[in-house]
Amino acid sequence: MTAQTSEGVEPNLTPILDMVFQLITFFMLVINFKGASMDLSLQLPVLGSARPLEYNGKLEPLMLNLDAQGGVQSFGRPVDIQDFVPHEAKMLKLQLKALGTPITDGELPVPVIIRADKTVDFATVLKVIRLCQTEGYRQIALSAMTKGGP
Secondary structure, eight states: OOEEOSSOEEOOOHHHHHHHHHHHHHHHHHTTHHHHTSOTTOOOOBOTTOOOOOOOOSSOOEEEEEOTTSOEEETTEEEOHHHHHHHHHHHHHHHHHHHTOOOSTTOBSSOEEEEEOTTSOHHHHHHHHHHHHHTTBOOEEEOOBOTTOO
16 A cells, blocks of 8 residues: 655555564574574683684584583583584584585594683593594684683
């Protein structure tokens, strides 16, 4: 419907505003999946030379959060690292096979990001790194905060 005035016809903007509102709502709901994989309660170590991971792959990196007690979480749920990493590697290999992406030298083309609390001892972090390497993950990044970070 349009409203008529003495100067002409004005379009009804209600349907387009409704569509814009629905699009904004949709993007607000789906945009923050990366944040769900991070445990924001961790106190990351502070490094002056920390920089963001540069990754241009199509598949999402595997994010592992090590809490102060040495437990591992992924997507906000505690996981048994001995079962979780091999299962994820198996699923990734099946996904790559379905996509027709070859795996060269047993190396999986997805990075692992380890976010360890600053109180976690290095032996625990090293255990997780070695398990990831055993399963074929070769790109491993340790997450830290910069000195000016939150």
